[in-house]
Amino acid sequence: MGEFLKTAKGLARLLLGAGRDLAPIVVVIAFFQIVVIQQPFPNLSQILIGTILVVLGLAFFVRGLEMGLFPLGEAMAQAFAKKGSVLWLMAFAFALGFGTTVAEPALIAVAAEAAKTVAEGGLIARDEETLGHYAYGLRMTVALSVGLAIVIGVLRIIKGWPIQYVIIAGYMGVVILTFFAPPEIVGIAYDSGGVTTSTITVPLVTALGVGLATSIRGRNPMTDGFGLIAFASLTPMMFVMVYGMVY
Amino acid sequence: MLELLHHIAMTAWATVFDVAPIAAILVFFQAAVIRRVPPNPSRIAIGFLYVLIGLTLFLVGLQTALFPLGETMAQQLTDPEFIGGDALKGIVNWKDYAWVYAFAAAIGFATTVAEPSLIAVALKAEQISGGAINAWGLRIAVAIGVAVGVSLGAYREVSGTPLHWYIIAGYVVVIIQTLWASKFIIALAYDSGGVTTSTVTVPVVTALGLGLASTIPGRSPLLDGFGLIAFASLFPIMAVLAYANIADWVQARKRKRDQETDQAGDKETSL
Numbered sequence: 204m205g206e207f208l209k210t211a212k213g214l215a216r217l218l219l220g221a222g223r224d225l226a227p228i229v230v231v232i233a234f235f236q237i238v239v240i241q242q243p244f245p246n247l248s249q250i251l252i253g254t255i256l257v258v259l260g261l262a263f264f265v266r267g268l269e270m271g272l273f274p275l276g277e278a279m280a281q282a283f284a285k286k287g288s289v290l291w292l293m294a295f296a297f298a299l300g301f302g303t304t305v306a307e308p309a310l311i312a313v314a315a316e317a318a319k320t321v322a323e324g325g326l327i328a329r330d331e332e333t334l335g336h337y338a339y340g341l342r343m344t345v346a347l348s349v350g351l352a353i354v355i356g357v358l359r360i361i362k363g364w365p366i367q368y369v370i371i372a373g374y375m376g377v378v379i380l381t382f383f384a385p386p387e388i389v390g391i392a393y394d395s396g397g398v399t400t401s402t403i404t405v406p407l408v409t410a411l412g413v414g415l416a417t418s419i420r421g422r423n424p425m426t427d428g429f430g431l432i433a434f435a436s437l438t439p440m441m442f443v444m445v446y447g448m449v450y
Numbered sequence: 451m452l453e454l455l456h457h458i459a460m461t462a463w464a465t466v467f468d469v470a471p472i473a474a475i476l477v478f479f480q481a482a483v484i485r486r487v488p489p490n491p492s493r494i495a496i497g498f499l500y501v502l503i504g505l506t507l508f509l510v511g512l513q514t515a516l517f518p519l520g521e522t523m524a525q526q527l528t529d530p531e532f533i534g535g536d537a538l539k540g541i542v543n544w545k546d547y548a549w550v551y552a553f554a555a556a557i558g559f560a561t562t563v564a565e566p567s568l569i570a571v572a573l574k575a576e577q578i579s580g581g582a583i584n585a586w587g588l589r590i591a592v593a594i595g596v597a598v599g600v601s602l603g604a605y606r607e608v609s610g611t612p613l614h615w616y617i618i619a620g621y622v623v624v625i626i627q628t629l630w631a632s633k634f635i636i637a638l639a640y641d642s643g644g645v646t647t648s649t650v651t652v653p654v655v656t657a658l659g660l661g662l663a664s665t666i667p668g669r670s671p672l673l674d675g676f677g678l679i680a681f682a683s684l685f686p687i688m689a690v691l692a693y694a695n696i697a698d699w700v701q702a703r704k705r706k707r708d709q710e711t712d713q714a715g716d717k718e719t720s721l
Contacts, residue, residue: 227560234556250516253512257515261508267497378614394676397646398652409570426633
């Protein structure tokens with residue numbers, strides 16, 4: 204705890220920041236509960252305890268980011284850049300994308316939901332085994348697509364391609380696939396782009412991109428360092444639609 | 451109290467389980483490929499521990515306080531009893547759903563401001579840009595984007611219009627904005643689409659979508675409940691690009707005015 208409580212001032216600053224971050228939710232919920240729905244709060248004490256936990260949690264998270272996730276991501280990016288082995292860097296990029304997505308709870312939930320939707324649409328049988336198989340395949344597809352996205356993103360940083368061309372090409376891919384994919388899968392595919400990037404993946408991947416762009420000569424961390432997350436939310440949309448077409 | 455401690459312990463266990471594959475990958479590449487200990491290993495380890503503690507408390511807090519309330523609210527607001535008007539007769543009139551759009555916008559904004567992934571990216575952007583990008587300003591821009599997106603997504607769900615036309619139109623707008631935006635902001639703007647929909651936003655927004663799809667006559671929660679997340683991850687891109695477009699425009703105008711006053715000043719001194 205020493206590092207965390209280094210100064211009471213620092214702790215107060217973190218807690219204040221977290222309180223400020225949470226204030227809008229409290230205001231919105233209070234307003235709709237009291238003014239619009241016109242009902243008293245159920246379990247006010249529970250809500251208070253929960254809110255305090257959220258504020259504490261945010262403060263710890265932000266401190267942990269600055270101490271652990273950011274420095275580690277950047278140190279690794281620099282070490283890879285110094286080592287100069289593109290192959291190992293690509294392997295790392297793929298592993299990071301695939302490994303962080305495959306176990307993502309939000310993705311597991313969405314995949315199960317997607318299997319039910321597709322069964323409802325009559326595209327696959329409705330028994331337990333087919334559903335499970337479909338959901339598992341979908342999860343692997345999305346994880347693979349995120350791994351590939353980070354690889355392409357890292358390659359872009361190394362080569363210095365302008366991001367907009369790659370993204371616009373991706374948009375075109377999404378639009379074209381939309382007209383060929385079964386309609387039942389389109390909504391899920393569009394949503395899957397948003398759910399793949401978890402709270403621990405984002406800081407690590409961002410630090411990786413920025414660290415690489417800082418260590419490679421001629422790259423700017425601002426124009427080249429960001430963009431990995433953008434790829435990671437675009438490829439799943441395409442891969443899920445392809446999965447829906449092929450399966 | 452005991453129940454709460456049990457909840458915290460269970461969530462902590464689940465979080466450790468989620469982080470385990472990432473930690474394994476990091477340790478493997480660190481040990482087998484880089485073969486060097488990163489600087490300040492103990493500090494990094496403590497940082498990871500803080501992230502775990504932080505996420506655990508954050509999730510438990512959300513689950514005990516905010517999610518149940520947000521979900522009940524989404525259900526109550528989409529209930530035909532509450533909406534009144536034509537909804538009671540089983541007819542969907544999009545104008546009856548004004549409170550739903552307002553709630554969608556407000557909750558989209560509020561959950562985005564509290565989104566830890568977005569905090570991370572905004573901090574990094576502020577640090578790299580040397581303060582030219584203000585972390586708080588960026589987060590507000592993104593939150594406004596999510597607010598507009600979720601609200602429009604709710605309208606789409608009520609009106610039953612096809613999702614893909616909205617998304618395609620959004621892509622066209624993003625491409626046009628990209629042509630005008632400064633190179634500095636483009637990558638960050640694209641990233642801000644993906645980071646907004648995470649721990650806080652997804653559960654609440656999904657509850658809203660499912661609430662709408664299950665109460666509107668003739669909709670199936672399975673087939674029509676999706677799509678709000680897509681809106682929530684597309685509109686922040688537009689919002690951040692618009693923020694940059696406007697900032698550029700204001701700065702260009704200011705520069706022009708400064709130049710004019712400079713010239714005027716020159717004339718005065720020469721006189």
